[in-house]
Amino acid sequence: MDGDIWDKYYRLKQNPFVVKAVEKGGIVPLTTFYGRTLQIKKLKSHIETNERSLTLIVGDPGVGKTSFVNVVRQKDLTEYFTPRKEIDCQRDFDSSKFMINILDTIYETLDQMENKEKYQTVYDFIKRTGHFNNESGKQLSLQSHSYLKALLEKITKKVKESGFKGIILHFNNLENFVIDDDTKFKNFLMGIRDVLLLDNCHFVFVGNREASDRFNANQKVKTIVTDLMKLPPLSENDIKTIVKKRLEVFRIGDVKYLEPVTEDTIEFLYKLHSGNIREILTALDYAVKNADKIKSLGKQINESMTKTILKKVVEEDSKELTPRTYEVLKYMIKKGNATNSEITKELEIHAQNTSTYIKELLEAGFIGLEKKTGKMKIYVPKNKSLWYTIEPDKGTQYSLNSFG
Ligand SMILES: Nc1ncnc2c1ncn2[C@@H]1O[C@H](COP(=O)(O)OP(=O)(O)O)[C@@H](O)[C@H]1O
Ligand SMILES: [Mg+2]
Numbered sequence: 001m002d003g004d005i006w007d008k009y010y011r012l013k014q015n016p017f018v019v020k021a022v023e024k025g026g027i028v029p030l031t032t033f034y035g036r037t038l039q040i041k042k043l044k045s046h047i048e049t050n051e052r053s054l055t056l057i058v059g060d061p062g063v064g065k066t067s068f069v070n071v072v073r074q075k076d077l078t079e080y081f082t083p084r085k086e087i088d089c090q091r092d093f094d095s096s097k098f099m100i101n102i103l104d105t106i107y108e109t110l111d112q113m114e115n116k117e118k119y120q121t122v123y124d125f126i127k128r129t130g131h132f133n134n135e136s137g138k139q140l141s142l143q144s145h146s147y148l149k150a151l152l153e154k155i156t157k158k159v160k161e162s163g164f165k166g167i168i169l170h171f172n173n174l175e176n177f178v179i180d181d182d183t184k185f186k187n188f189l190m191g192i193r194d195v196l197l198l199d200n201c202h203f204v205f206v207g208n209r210e211a212s213d214r215f216n217a218n219q220k221v222k223t224i225v226t227d228l229m230k231l232p233p234l235s236e237n238d239i240k241t242i243v244k245k246r247l248e249v250f251r252i253g254d255v256k257y258l259e260p261v262t263e264d265t266i267e268f269l270y271k272l273h274s275g276n277i278r279e280i281l282t283a284l285d286y287a288v289k290n291a292d293k294i295k296s297l298g299k300q301i302n303e304s305m306t307k308t309i310l311k312k313v314v315e316e317d318s319k320e321l322t323p324r325t326y327e328v329l330k331y332m333i334k335k336g337n338a339t340n341s342e343i344t345k346e347l348e349i350h351a352q353n354t355s356t357y358i359k360e361l362l363e364a365g366f367i368g369l370e371k372k373t374g375k376m377k378i379y380v381p382k383n384k385s386l387w388y389t390i391e392p393d394k395g396t397q398y399s400l401n402s403f404g
Contacts, residue, residue, distance in 0.1 A: 005289065006250075009298030011257040016246040017285040019278050022067035024074040024084070032245045033071045035238035036064070039229060043072050046227050047080070047168065047202045054196050054203045054224050058212040059231035062278025065206045066172055068231060073168045073204070080202070081122075081159045083109040086170040089177040089207075095191035099148035100140045102169060106155060107132045122158040149195050156200050166200035174207030174215070185214060189221045196224050210371055233275030240266055242277070243284075260288045264303040272386055279383040286313055304393040314387040317364060324349070325357040329366055329381070333388060337370055337380040 006012040020028045047053055059065045066086065073082040083105035090097065110116065110123040111132075126132060129151065131139055140148065156167055177185070196203055205215070216222045234242070240263060251257050261284055273279035287306045290313050291297045296305060318326055331347060332338045338346075344354045358379060361367045370380040 005298065006260075007252070009258065010260050011252055011255050012247065012260075013250045013252055015285065016243065016250050016260065017281045017288070019062075019281050019285075021070060023070045028067075028246070029249060030071060030075050032242065032249050033067060033075075034242045034245055035234050036068055036071075036231075039068065039231065040072055040076060043069075043204075043227075043229060044076050047077060048165075050202075050226060052166075052197065052199050052201055053226045054205070056212045056215060056225055056228045057204060057206045057231060058209055058228065060233075060276060061208060062276050063231050063233055064277055065231055069170050069172075069204050069206055073170060077168060079165045080168045081106075081119075081162075081164045081166070082168040082170070084112070085109075086172040086206075089171055089173050089175075091176055093177050094188060095145055095195075096141055096148070098188070098192050099145070099152065099195065102152060103131070103140065103148065103155075106167075118162060121162050122155060125158045126155060145191065149198075152195065152201070153198060156198065160200055166202055168202045168204065171203065171205045174205050174211035177211075182214065182217075186218050186221075189215070189218055193221065193224065234277055236267060236270045236275070239270060239275070239277055239280060258300060260284070260301060261306070262300060262302040265301060265306045268303045268306060272390070273383060276383075279386075282383055283310060283387075286310060307390050307392045310387040311390045311392050314384055317384070318366070321360060321364065322357075324353070325360045328354070328357045329361055329385065330388075332361075332367060332379065333381045333385050337378050339376055339378050341376075 006015050014027075018027060020026060022028050022030060022033045024030055043055060043057075046055060057065050057069060070086065073080065085105060085108075087101045087105055107126050110119050110126065113119060113123075116123055131151075143151075159167055177188075195201075205211075207215075212228065216225065216228075243261075243266060247257060247259060265284065265287065266280065269280045269283045273283065283306075287301050287309045290309050291299060291301055291305070293312045293316075294305060294308050299305075301309070318329070321329065328343055328347060328349075331343065335342075340351070340354055340358065343349065343358070344351045347354075349357070358367070361379075362369070366382060366385050367379045368382050370378045372378075
């Protein structure tokens with residue numbers, strides 16, 4: 001159904017509300033990026049004025065961190081070599097996996113490049129090491145840390161000789177890794193400290209608030225963080241412009257398209273989701289795709305319609321929940337977040353049952369795991385749960401309204 005409605009009703013190549021990070025050559029191309037002018041300038045000059053750097057980029061999930069770093073390294077700092085894909089932090093990271101990930105993405109980027117000219121010496125060098133083939137992970141994991149570090153050092157040197165200013169390495173979703181175990185994380189950071197200090201290597205670590213706190217908690221590691229940047233939500237106008245840009249990018253040649261949503265819809269969702277662009281895009285997507293619930297499929301969706309649709313969506317989805325689970329959800333929405341034991345105590349449920357309810361809510365996408373400290377897990381209601389709080393406008397005739 002997805003592919004259909006955008007072309008059929010709106011005459012767009014694809015879903016303009018797709019939640020994918022902006023990236024070079026990606027579904028959501030660099031040209032759709034907008035805003036963050038000051039932050040771009042700051043990160044750019046930080047990298048350019050330092051021989052080496054380690055920047056922490058901090059912000060809420062969905063605020064636009066990955067896109068921001070992609071744009072800076074892929075569009076604004078093209079004199080630097082940077083792997084095509086960011087490296088996703090993994091739960092099982094250790095210093096060896098960290099190094100192998102770096103070396104592999106560098107190799108992969110060069111290997112997949114059609115026009116290698118500028119990169120040929122680096123590529124030849126890496127190939128000559130004989131480490132990179134289908135089994136490179138296995139082979140490299142047998143090597144010592146100092147060997148892997150020396151390899152990266154040599155590659156960086158070749159990169160410089162080829163005329164680049166250095167290498168930019170983007171590590172994404174730091175929280176995937178640090179959420180687990182404090183000591184493990186500290187040991188890991190100490191184990192890679194010498195790599196983070198390599199000349200001409202610029203590390204950009206992206207994560208949530210908690211991840212950066214943990215990073216900074218270690219004195220020895222803290223000293224190598226050269227900059228910390230917080231990314232606030234984009235402005236309402238930024239988001240309106242971004243939606244417009246996406247429509248232009250996804251239009252079909254010079255075919256006239258219909259804007260799927262009105263500006264007041266974006267304004268309403270901006271407030272509801274406190275400016276979180278990912279949640280706003282998700283809500284827009286739901287509103288348009290579920291317009292049949294108010295017999296308005298293919299129409300331009302306004303604020304009033306959006307309210308009714310989203311409320312219906314969330315109510316229908318929660319019909320599947322048992323009454324008890326629904327109660328747990330309501331409690332969590334009211335409270336903002338909750339732990340397993342709080343729910344058990346406050347709602348007087350058996351601990352085992354609480355786990356079942358939580359599992360059900362997680363699976364239905366109503367809540368998410370916010371953080372995990374030791375054995376304690378804190379859950380938060382997700383964007384969808386906020387739609388419960390919507391008060392639909394009264395007395396609106398959608399079938400009339402929508403012909404405008
Ligand atoms: N400045 C921006 N300009 C255009 N689109 C953006 C911008 N920031 C974020 N987006 C879009 O918003 C969504 C969330 O961004 P993302 O970078 O994935 O957030 P995060 O990494 O913080 O979770 C993506 O679909 C992305 O394309
Ligand atoms: Mg991200």
